[in-house]
Amino acid sequence: MRRPVIAANWKMNKNTGEAAVFVREFLLQPIPGDVDVVICPPFTAIATVLEVLRAPGKEKVARENVRLGAQDLHWEAKGAFTGEISPFMVKDAGCDFAIVAHSERRRFFGETDEIANRKVSAAFTAGLIPILCVGETAEERDGGSATQVLERQVRGGLAGLAADVVSRMVIAYEPVWAIGTGRAASPADARDAATFIRKVVAEMYGSAASEGLRVQYGGSVDPGNIAGFMAQPGVDGALVGGASLDPVKFAQIVDYRR
Ligand code: PGA
Numbered sequence: 008m009r010r011p012v013i014a015a016n017w018k019m020n021k022n023t024g025e026a027a028v029f030v031r032e033f034l035l036q037p038i039p040g041d042v043d044v045v046i047c048p049p050f051t052a053i054a055t056v057l058e059v060l061r062a063p064g065k066e067k068v069a070r071e072n073v074r075l076g077a078q079d080l081h082w083e084a085k086g087a088f089t090g091e092i093s094p095f096m097v098k099d100a101g102c103d104f105a106i107v108a109h110s111e112r113r114r115f116f117g118e119t120d121e122i123a124n125r126k127v128s129a130a131f132t133a134g135l136i137p138i139l140c141v142g143e144t145a146e147e148r149d150g151g152s153a154t155q156v157l158e159r160q161v162r163g164g165l166a167g168l169a170a171d172v173v174s175r176m177v178i179a180y181e182p183v184w185a186i187g188t189g190r191a192a193s194p195a196d197a198r199d200a201a202t203f204i205r206k207v208v209a210e211m212y213g214s215a216a217s218e219g220l221r222v223q224y225g226g227s228v229d230p231g232n233i234a235g236f237m238a239q240p241g242v243d244g245a246l247v248g249g250a251s252l253d254p255v256k257f258a259q260i261v262d263y264r265r
Contacts, residue, residue, distance in 0.1 A: 009221050011237065012177055012244035013261050014045035014076060014138060015251030016106060016225075017052075026052035029254045030059040033073075036258030037265075040072060043244075044261050045104045045138075046251075047076035050092055057101040076104030076138065079112060082125035084133075094126075094133030105130045106246075108164060109140045110183045120163025127164055131172050138177040138223070138246065139164045141204070145184035153182075154203055161207045170212040174219030178204055179246040185226025187249060194235040194242075197224035201241035230259035237263045 021029065026048050038044065048056050053075060060070055077100075081091035097105055107130060108123035123139060130137040141160035143153040157180075165173060180200040185192050192200075201222040209217035224236045225246030236242050251257045259265065 009219070009243045010041065010043055012043040012045060012221050012223065013263075014047060014104070014106075014177075014179075014223065014244070014246050015257055016047050016078060016109070016246055016248050017049060017252060018078070018111070018248060019049060020252055021048060021052055023052050023055040026055045027059050029252075030056050031064075032254035033258055034060075034064060034070070036255060036262070038072070038258055038261055039264070042072065042261055044073045045076040046073065047078050047104070047106055050077065050100075053077070053097075053100045053102065074103045075101050076106060077102045077135075078106050078109070080105050080107070080126060080130060080133075080135075082122075082129040084129075094129045094135055098133045098135055103136060104177070105135045105137055106179075107137045107139045108160075110142060110181055110186060112140075114183070120160055123160070123164040124166050127176070128168060131168070131176075136176060138179050140179045140181050140225070140246070142179075142181040142183055142185075142200075142226070148182065148184065157200065157203060158207050161204055162211065165208065165211060168212070170216040173208060173212045173216040177221045177223060177244070178208075179223040179225045180204060181225035181246060187227070189227050191227035191229075191232050192224065194232075194239050197236050197242050198239035200224075201239070201243075205241060228260060230256055233260045233263040 077097040107126040112118040127137045143156040205217040221243035223244040229250045
């Protein structure tokens with residue numbers, strides 16, 4: 008049985024004070040103990056989120072289920088790469104996960120599948136679990152090439168890894184047209200994409216790897232539609248942007264069986 012994993016991608020939002028307020032409020036909400044919750048703040052708020060998570064309190068949530076993730080990382084361990092953050096720095100800062108190749112990284116910062124692959128590999132080397140983002144644009148979908156795009160992104164992002172490593176990772180299916188638009192994909196679309204992603208991974212690394220890895224859906228997930236996605240076989244969680252900025256909404260998403 009794969010454990011559900013629901014991640015908050017804050018993107019370029021929240022200063023340290025806002026991050027602290029979020030975590031305090033989130034911890035007061037009813038949160039199930041059998042879901043991995045991953046909060047991905049901007050780098051500048053990682054320490055604050057960790058500090059609040061570790062502070063004593065009488066919240067209802069099992070804190071050990073709430074983990075930290077970075078929104079990105081560089082693939083090198085250290086060196087002359089001004090402005091970049093290495094996977095070891097991210098791990099040292101308290102993160103267990105790292106988002107890799109989010110569509111905004113691909114679109115605004117030119118990240119290729121080759122860069123995604125280096126980052127996935129580097130994340131594992133540093134002891135992080137990568138959340139590799141894949142997904143087609145509206146034009147690709149309308150042009151009928153959605154599955155080719157997914158296959159290219161999965162094969163490119165996962166090239167040259169070990170099967171046991173792949174079985175521990177997370178792949179987020181995030182159709183670009185659904186991100187931040189309020190137009191989520193249908194649960195059936197998410198299920199079909201998850202099935203297809205597992206088929207490609209099985210071809211690459213065998214069925215143990217493809218059955219072990221967790222597939223998230225991302226793109227306009229909110230408290231009203233999360234249950235429909237989580238009900239799909241093969242969909243193991245969600246990557247949540249806009250709705251993850253509000254602690255009550257994000258808690259409702261995590262508590263999707265409510
Ligand atoms: P959204 O973003 O939930 O605001 O659509 C999802 C994402 O970009 O990960």
